[in-house]
Amino acid sequence: DARVTQTPRHKVTEMGQEVTMRCQPILGHNTVFWYRQTMMQGLELLAYFRNRAPLDDSGMPKDRFSAEMPDATLATLKIQPSEPRDSAVYFCASGLVRIGTGAGANVLTFGAGSRLTVL
């Protein structure tokens, strides 16, 4: 089965260090999302790409976070410098999304997540 691959699965780092999370979306998908899940905030949408172009990163703290998609097979989420409040599970999801077309349900497939702990 096609799957979304995220690396690393777990990362423990110290405050101030740079963290890069990577995502390999499913080939042929036109949409990539980065989500963050914490106990306090639940699931938050950080950034969203359509055909590799960033369309919405309003949920992302821009002073320290950056999201890029250098090619169709790789999306990255970088935190520099990291802070303890960034500790969370970061999910990447990809899908072939058609919105508002009446085409029925679309499925967005999530990766298994990257669990980040910033000490």
Added chain:
Amino acid sequence: KNEVEQSPQNLTAQEGEFITINCSYSVGISALHWLQQHPGGGIVSLFMLSSGKKKHGRLIATINIQEKHSSLHITASHPRDSAVYICAVMDSNYQLIWGAGTKLIIKP
């Protein structure tokens, strides 16, 4: 049958009207999203629900887990609320299953 059904598919209303968009789903879920997409824009996450009710400004979202149903309400609707509203459920495999969206137009 789609696993996530939204109704209505299209909705046109006058400014000031109370708006309700419904979402029914047939799978077991860990969470339900309501998202908004403006024409030419990105998707904005409005709410993520796993139980009860949430309110943000003029937007209210409710979910009934037993009935597998959620509603999104907009009070005192405004033309800037015109957008596509999407219900999406996350199942236990971390798949986000989307409804087809409801296209809302609010006329001045």
